[in-house]
Amino acid sequence: MNIEQILRNPHLLYTKSHDNKAIFDYFVAKIKRHVERDEELLANSTAILQSIFKIQVDYTKVFELFSVQKYYSAWCLLERIEIAIKGVLWHYNFIEDEYYVLFIKEYVKKLQGLYPYKVFGSSEYIKKETRCSICDSIITLRNRCPHKKGELYMGEMCTYIITKSEMIGMSIVDEPFNKYSVMGVTKDEDDPYKYQNIDFLLSVIDHPFNQWNTESYKIFEPHSKFSVPRNEPCPCGSKLKYKKCCLPKPGVEMDHTQFIMKQPTMKTRGMKPTKVQKVTN
Amino acid sequence: MELVITSSTKTLQYWKQRPYLNEETKHLLSDVDVLIVPDEDLREFKTPLFPSNMMEIYDLLKEHFNVEAAINDKDYHELSLNSKKHRFGIYAVTLVVAPLFVTVLGNYISDKLKHEDPTDEIELEIILDNNSDHSKSIKYQGTAEDFKKVVDKVIELSKEKDEHRTDTAKSASTVHKKS
Structure with missing residues (x-):
């Protein structure tokens, strides 16, 4: 089994090219052999590689959870990946991010930024x-x-x-240490939140290792899109009356996220190479 | 960022004589340069408490200083608050070691948070003890990067106290000459 080759190509995990269980069993057996021979340094370095493989598998699994609308489960898994990465970085200095650990660290943060959770x-x-x-x-x-x-x-x-x-x-x-404790949701089945940003991301990427970024800003949505009476709360979410908030403005001020793909994907073929469709929250 | 400097009567000697310390612990604290002190006023709790992971800092400081914690071993408890603010505790330090202490602590904080969000807030307090009835308390709340302002302030305050002692010594010799 060429572990080095597997770890250097984590995008193949998404295509199910590997038998993950067999790879995990390989790591367990290898650590066990080193322990039996009292080879602590080798046992430790193998354990680090095992952690890295788990990080890659879990990162891929996040996108599988997204695809079946298990967003809260994906959120909890993102937190566990964050914690695992801290443990790896404590022991391993990467030269070129050959195992995509730093990539995953960066994109875990980006994915967390797409969630609507505030409290x-x-x-x-x-x-x-x-x-x-x-x-x-x-x-x-x-x-x-x-x-x-x-x-x-x-x-x-x-x-x-x-x-x-x-x-x-x-x-x-608003900035927790334990991210799993989201107010208002404890499991996927009773999740009241909307995840348009994540759904949109899935519609434009081909696999978890595509590179992308986001820009957030405010836009004015035309008043004609909203049938809200003047004395009711403003559709922008400010809790002020519509007539005191956005009604005097050119439109209702809404948060807006633009996705920028580093390279075109199969799903964005035919679109402009750098910017894709926008998502209004 | 918040850097608040106040005078305090809670000197090293104050902390070494707290009523919840047994004689064995008081003996351990007698010659320390750095004393890790608990938070005694946390909401309604009377038990003195330390922030999470204080043991790690205790171990680090032991490599550089004569350091102890103002608590009996069996009473040592950490409070885990689990918000994103990083709490690094309260320290009473002698003026002599203060500059080195903040440098060591600053390096630890920098290393500990190198993989965290650089905008994360840290919180700590340093009590500078110059062997008198009063001390200077430096409370800091801000980013790890801005902690260098605390380092600069401690070094400045340490030098101020040194200059005062030097002037006093000069006056004494002047008095001696006149007589």
């Missing part, structure tokens, strides 16, 4: 007891096991597991 719940808790994931020792400030959080030991990353905690509250924030 999140941020949990607050006191950590009462913490244990090492490698040796299960209780961690205190002045008494530690020899393992360091974030380091690899025989292919396994040391994390601190909170075994006792006291939840003390929940805040509403």
Whole structure:
């Protein structure tokens, strides 16, 4: 199995050219062999490559979730990819982004920017007891096991597991640490949000590794498009009365996102090479 | 960005004598240059609390300074707030080590956040102790990049206190000469 070739061509994951399970099994077996031979450095480097492969697989899976309108599940997966990338970057310096990790990091952020989520719940808790994931020792400030959080030991990353905690509250924030806690949605089936930007992206890209960018600005939509009485809330979403907000303006001021493709795709064939259709939110 | 400098009576000595510290811990704190202090006034909680990941900073500072935390080992608890603001805690430091301390802390912050959004906010407080009844508190809230303003301010304040002590020494020698 040529792992190097597989990792350097993650776009083939989207075409299902590989048996992902066989590749994951290969990594597990290889780490196990290194551990049995007490080859810690090799076990650790294989574990990093395994993490990179998982990042690539998960990134591809995000687009599969988009295609079946499981946007919230995709959002949660994007967060897990972010966390995994932090772990990889702690241990691996890329020269040319040969495994597309930096690409995925950049595009995870772009994809998150396409979501309509503005408000999140941020949990607050006191950590009462913490244990090492490698040796299960209780961690205190002045008494530690020899393992360091974030380091690899025989292919396994040391994390601190909170075994006792006291939840003390929940805040509403616009920039959360835990992105999965979106207000108003806990699963795909009860998702009230609209995802026009993501749907549009899917309509213009051929695969997850196409390169694109967005520009956001305001435009005026003609008043004739809206049948909102003057004393009702303005369609722009400001909560002001229409007559006090956009009615005196040339149109209703709306957020607008323009997608810019770095190269034309099969789906944009025939269109202008740099700009594609616009999405009004 | 917010950089607030105030006078405070909460000196190193104040923190070393907190009522929740047992004798064993007080003994540990006796000669420290850097003391990591808890947040005692967090909402309704009486338990002193530290920000998340303070253990990591404690380990780092131990490589450079005589550092301890103003808490008994069994009472050490971290508060996880889980918003995107990065909280780096409160430190009481002697003037002598203050310039090196902020440099070490600044390098840690820079390294820790190098893969994060550069607009992320950080929050911390440094209490400069010059071995008197009062100290200077420097509270910072801003980006990691702007933290260098804290470094500059600490170095400036450290030098101010040094100049005052030098002038006092000169006056003493002048008095001595006159008599």
